Amino acid sequence: MPSTIEMHVVEGQWSSGLCDCFNDPINCVTTCFFPSITMGENAEIISKGETSCIAATTIYFLLCSIGCQGGYGFYYRSKLRKLLGLPKQTCKDNLVHGCCCFCAICQEHRELKVHGADPTIGWKANVENWRSRAVTIPPFFEPQMTR
Numbered sequence: 053m054p055s056t057i058e059m060h061v062v063e064g065q066w067s068s069g070l071c072d073c074f075n076d077p078i079n080c081v082t083t084c085f086f087p088s089i090t091m092g093e094n095a096e097i098i099s100k101g102e103t104s105c106i107a108a109t110t111i112y113f114l115l116c117s118i119g120c121q122g123g124y125g126f127y128y129r130s131k132l133r134k135l136l137g138l139p140k141q142t143c144k145d146n147l148v149h150g151c152c153c154f155c156a157i158c159q160e161h162r163e164l165k166v167h168g169a170d171p172t173i174g175w176k177a178n179v180e181n182w183r184s185r186a187v188t189i190p191p192f193f194e195p196q197m198t199r
Contacts, residue, residue: 064139067166073158083158088113090157093171097164098131101175125149125156132160
């Protein structure tokens with residue numbers, strides 16, 4: 053299904069603003085009623101399949117039930133920043149997930165889509181799609197070299 057998102061990627065910046073949730077209305081409504089599912093989908097892609105959607109959804113749901121979901125969302129937002137080469141903003145990311153968690157999850161979902169991943173189909177299906185289109189490297193920036 054073609055994406056309704058039409059944004060331009062500028063290196064080092066988010067492709068859309070925090071409050072641009074209606075740029076992807078289906079995801080906006082889904083996240084409004086089922087934020088744990090969107091968070092789970094995002095987490096599976098951000099972790100490159102190491103964390104399953106079901107596991108991340110369950111963890112986020114349980115943390116939401118006790119009001120502690122902000123730290124979990126912040127963790128994945130930080131990983132997404134590193135993965136996509138976005139500048140580090142620890143304090144801002146913590147506040148965003150503490151105060152506007154639904155908007156943050158939607159923004160992260162849109163960002164993954166703009167960078168060529170479809171969080172709704174999972175990591176393995178995305179890898180298969182990239183292979184079928186002859187994409188040799190996933191459309192994410194590779195992390196900096198480490199020792």
